[in-house]
Amino acid sequence: MKSFASDNYAGVLPELMDALHTANQEHARSYGADDITDRTTQLFRDIFGTDVDVHFVFNGTGANVLSMGVATHSYNSVLCAETSHMYWDESTAPETFTGCRFIPTTINKDGKLTQETINERLIRKGDIHFAQPKVVSVTQTTEYATTYTLEELKAIGELTKSKDLYYHMDGARFFNAVAALDCSIKEMSTDVGLDLLSLGGTKAGMMFGEAVIVFNPELKKHMAYKHKQSMQLASKTRFIAAQFEALLSNDLWKKHATHANSMATLLEKSIKDIQGVDITKPVCANGVFAKHPESWNEQMWEQYPYYVWDEHTNEVRLMCSWDTTEEEVKGFTELMRKLSS
Amino acid sequence: MKSFASDNYAGVLPELMDALHTANQEHARSYGADDITDRTTQLFRDIFGTDVDVHFVFNGTGANVLSMGVATHSYNSVLCAETSHMYWDESTAPETFTGCRFIPTTINKDGKLTQETINERLIRKGDIHFAQPKVVSVTQTTEYATTYTLEELKAIGELTKSKDLYYHMDGARFFNAVAALDCSIKEMSTDVGLDLLSLGGTKAGMMFGEAVIVFNPELKKHMAYKHKQSMQLASKTRFIAAQFEALLSNDLWKKHATHANSMATLLEKSIKDIQGVDITKPVCANGVFAKHPESWNEQMWEQYPYYVWDEHTNEVRLMCSWDTTEEEVKGFTELMRKLSS
């Protein structure tokens, strides 16, 4: 089965399977005290261009919740996009683990937070009756598979700095965004002023594993304790580190993210003129949002599963992965065209 | 490097690497809705001989905390051995996620809870000022690498049933214990009356992954929600399931657990007569506890890392793994003998 449902339906990059084999030698110290983890941490520091701390975790919810846990007191609130994964798709893990309130914040038509919509939420500072905002969390790429520009990211970074807030990026699809913006990893993270980054590995082709990258020195001192406490510390951490090491070496991440993005571009181009199809969001990275008649779904799903984003309008989300092929895009297009006629 | 430090220093069983490769085909539905997970769950039901629910999680702390979370209200307490991993080695994850109190309960000289020591803690039932006990958690094999007999486990099961408590087993080394008792998996779980089992995969030779097995129907209804909420649900769950499927097929678990256990037996036999060495606990499974002069440690560690269990007496813990070889045991013994002379 191949699908356009989610990039987490795809398997593991062959290069990462090789890295896992290579890492599977002899004994290694557990809980991240091994050589591969050391080496990979150094690689992260080189790439991010600054002395980041790196904490390898299991999954995206873990990365986000750990990030929020270290950045807040339990009387704080977190501002996140009203569409964000953290608000809609991580059960109550954020509240249960941090005690904080998560505030759904207005997005613009491209799915992005702005200085304006964030500012609207920055009220009643110092009022003890009101959950005090402490973190702004942006998602890059957004839930609409759009990308914040570097300028937009910097603007939010300036706001958070001036307002004594921490700046977090949920980068479940960080690599797709960097590839889409054709910039460096450093430019889209360190240089925009991030304090914390949830860096996605799984959707980029790893078997499991994400990383929390800590830029702000103030946040580093509690991280190791919170990492363990949040049930996100792997005893055989070397097998997460080894995958990241391979992904970060020789721009392997870029090769695969660029491919996934280009498949989305191809998909958009292929279907946009089909009668009944309406592309609903700008295609920036590896996802295409489109409306088409609901009656098509059943037949499409037999060959190409995908998710309906908005049931009222049959807006659907079509995600491309590292392993999406031109052939699949072509097959999807032909089937759609057949249903349209 | 090879060590006697912990079975989680060891890598991944070659058979499981093969299983991971086989699982890495095409797309699969995420979050456990895939075919391999279905198939493996059925396999668990066959082996446990009852209609268990199976929830694949990332690590042992996650398995324990999820188990406690589903079995308690936040005003409850959990009785666990005063030496238990859950009490000493999982930070405050148990309290933070469940809100409960964890009560260190007296063990006997072999590291085991008994009906008597549990009963001592069952006081003030119905007193709202007192955290109400709701779960008894045993660790099999124990922290002393000893094993409860089936009769001992059944006795505790009868007690918990009669006192309206849930019965949980932390089975981080479950397979070693089953191999040591030379019984079936069903006999050491379903048949002793467990409500919940944290089944260890990582120390048995998996890359990552454990499972929470739910026997009690009452506990099943909340599990899926708690599973997600506890940040322990893998998007590519198939890669945990595939490892368990391989481990449970053709008694692969038994082969490797038996080997690790036999290496511990060999180690005990090899070193027990060395002057200065004192075996301190009965050797039942894959660990040996022994005292020897502290002055030996440094030289031993250069070749064979291990942990000091009790710094006051230099009691050390020597763990054997699926990949411990006779040669290593021999090398360790020779080095010790040299230091002794």
Added chain:
Amino acid sequence: MKSFASDNYAGVLPELMDALHTANQEHARSYGADDITDRTTQLFRDIFGTDVDVHFVFNGTGANVLSMGVATHSYNSVLCAETSHMYWDESTAPETFTGCRFIPTTINKDGKLTQETINERLIRKGDIHFAQPKVVSVTQTTEYATTYTLEELKAIGELTKSKDLYYHMDGARFFNAVAALDCSIKEMSTDVGLDLLSLGGTKAGMMFGEAVIVFNPELKKHMAYKHKQSMQLASKTRFIAAQFEALLSNDLWKKHATHANSMATLLEKSIKDIQGVDITKPVCANGVFAKHPESWNEQMWEQYPYYVWDEHTNEVRLMCSWDTTEEEVKGFTELMRKLSS
């Protein structure tokens, strides 16, 4: 100083001071095991016309949070009005104590939830990634000092029953609402299908103390444990019970609530024709919402403090209390009229 800021600026009803004196005799069993508490609980059962459980607590936040704690699992969400006190004015106490998400739900122009706006939030039932709604909380009187009619309350009760949700009322100003609707306590609680009621005492003229009334038998079994655990159990509970006993006897609550309501009606009538004044919400109970020029505030505040509800429009909230006098209303009106001219 007398003010229109909040009914919690007012002191204690003289009749309740007398009741406190009467209760201050000899020794009484602590933590609610005393005779006055017993007697008052029985009185509650008579008045609510059903076998409610009554838990005396310290304050409104405690009453709400305890109610939510007993009605939810930590993976649940609570639907509350987007203007509700629980969402805006109780810090993160709700999240920290329950682990749940609190969902701001759309209100109509009179500040009320409706079947329609609640239904919009009842999505993704059974989806483990989504915080599952379990409670609907209405505030009566609302934050706009308006009142749900009995029919509106029943409609929500029918919805919650049909959707397997619990129905909670934040009744910080419950007595004002009953007086305004000119119905019985039973008609506005038991008969509309409430599962839980936070019954306000402080704003009704008590020195301290609220009560959580539990109608649903299913919720009763955990309440006593949760009561203690939530730090809301008074050792000298008799002094809360005694105040409620006096308040519920001889319709004392009604006398004072009716007076406060009538002062608000008088205030509205007195100021509504003053040039520059615009009454912005229907006046139903003991609060008046009005807009007037911001420039008036400073001089008004010197004599009569009040809160600005909306800084953008200078909409202000004028609360009347049990001790508001006609003279004060007259003085307020005259001052306003002077500023207007």
Added chain:
Amino acid sequence: MKSFASDNYAGVLPELMDALHTANQEHARSYGADDITDRTTQLFRDIFGTDVDVHFVFNGTGANVLSMGVATHSYNSVLCAETSHMYWDESTAPETFTGCRFIPTTINKDGKLTQETINERLIRKGDIHFAQPKVVSVTQTTEYATTYTLEELKAIGELTKSKDLYYHMDGARFFNAVAALDCSIKEMSTDVGLDLLSLGGTKAGMMFGEAVIVFNPELKKHMAYKHKQSMQLASKTRFIAAQFEALLSNDLWKKHATHANSMATLLEKSIKDIQGVDITKPVCANGVFAKHPESWNEQMWEQYPYYVWDEHTNEVRLMCSWDTTEEEVKGFTELMRKLSS
């Protein structure tokens, strides 16, 4: 009914009833922004001889839990006496609100922690797998109604300072202890190095209300937020403050605490020679611990309720209150003597 069960069975000091009446004038700003609260805070600063922050709360559990909440991160542990109220009698409020572990720490025969027993628990510093100790909490008077000497308190203060721990005193019976030691309030708090004090009002004769006193400037900045979040902020705070103001004025606390203490001394003296009676703990403040035949209990309880501390030995706890009379002590003694003969 009069009893020796607990000092919280007693009612309210007449002087405090007067203070409540005096405070019940006109309107006052809510949530502690009133004049009486200001004035009383200043009085506390004078008496403690330093610039403490004062947070008025409802009950002892609230005071303790708020103190722990502000002094810890959720990955910390708290060392408290193995007999402490916080460990045995506050349900799981401490864990649920803070996420921390509470470690029962060995006491000496007089019910006191010592540098030695605290030190035993200060292991594995910096080990992320181990809940990191951050607070030592002593109870003064202790659960055995004994008192730490000033030297003993200072010794623990020096230890906590040297080990980067916070020093908390659960002073539910703080005034009894100061009276017993015949020192000043400042000498038993500020001067021994406390960071936080839970100061008991209820058992000293208040209707309700305790105070958290914050000595450490570092802890002050989060207190107001935590105060509200912990559901312990009274809207009509003036009625707690007014009671404390009266209690602290003209050494009113001392008069009543000294009386309660002297009644315990008299009780001990009166019963110690009765055949079958064995005084089991040093009598230092307002409690007497004694063993007598279990068969006496029923008849004693008809007139003078008290609690059995240890059911195995019928060790009982006899608490004297501000309103215990010589007559009652005499009556109790006579009854006992009658049963003895």
